[in-house]
């Protein structure tokens with residue numbers, strides 16, 4: 309069930325994160341939400357989120373995402389988030405999943421150029437990240453590991 313893993317991890321009486329819903333993809337214009345949230349949890353990381361199929365597909369990137377070519381970043385896929393999550397920033401209270409601060413590091417839209425099971429070619433139109441990017445599965449580092457880089 310969509311967003312089940314997301315909901316299971318959170319107590320919405322205690323966190324301000326959106327409880328969320330799957331967004332209708334009807335009338336989709338092809339421009340989808342892109343956001344990166346800087347998340348100071350037990351370990352600092354950047355959460356890359358891309359709207360696909362009515363949810364935000366999500367990856368945790370342990371180092372700052374690259375603005376230029378030449379740097380490849382590990383991106384570990386995490387649970388799908390509701391599309392409303394793209395607007396979330398603030399503090400997740402202590403004791404809750406992902407406790408710490410969330411700030412919107414970059415936002416905008418993206419378009420899919422090519423989508424294969426192990427490869428996603430996208431064009432990002434954000435404020436910090438702009439242009440062609442790739443997400444490529446990196447199985448050597450684990451079943452949820454991808455590499456994220458500018459092409």
Ligand code: MN
Nearest residue numbers: 347355368406
């Ligand atoms: Mn996170």
